[in-house]
Amino acid sequence: xxxxxxxxxxxxxxxxxxxxxxxxxxxxxxxxxxxxxxxxxxxxxxxxxxxxxxxxxxxxxxxxxxxxxxxxxxx
Numbered sequence: 001x002x003x004x005x006x007x008x009x010x011x012x013x014x015x016x017x018x019x020x021x022x023x024x025x026x027x028x029x030x031x032x033x034x035x036x037x038x039x040x041x042x043x044x045x046x047x048x049x050x051x052x053x054x055x056x057x058x059x060x061x062x063x064x065x066x067x068x069x070x071x072x073x074x075x
Contacts, residue, residue: 037074
């Protein structure tokens with residue numbers, strides 16, 4: 001094979017192997033957070049939501065209950 005073909009192929013192979021090795025270097029779990037976490041509004045915000053938008057307060061409570069039941073939810 002000509003050198004102008006061999007060197008770029010070797011370089012691509014090295015980059016590919018390096019990317020595979022670096023991908024395995026992570027110490028965090030794959031499900032850490034899984035894209036959602038508990039909603040924790042400040043006490044003043046919580047009081048305002050309960051007083052002015054009870055439906056939203058129920059949604060926050062339902063979300064937090066679901067979060068508690070799911071292992072992938074960041075708590």
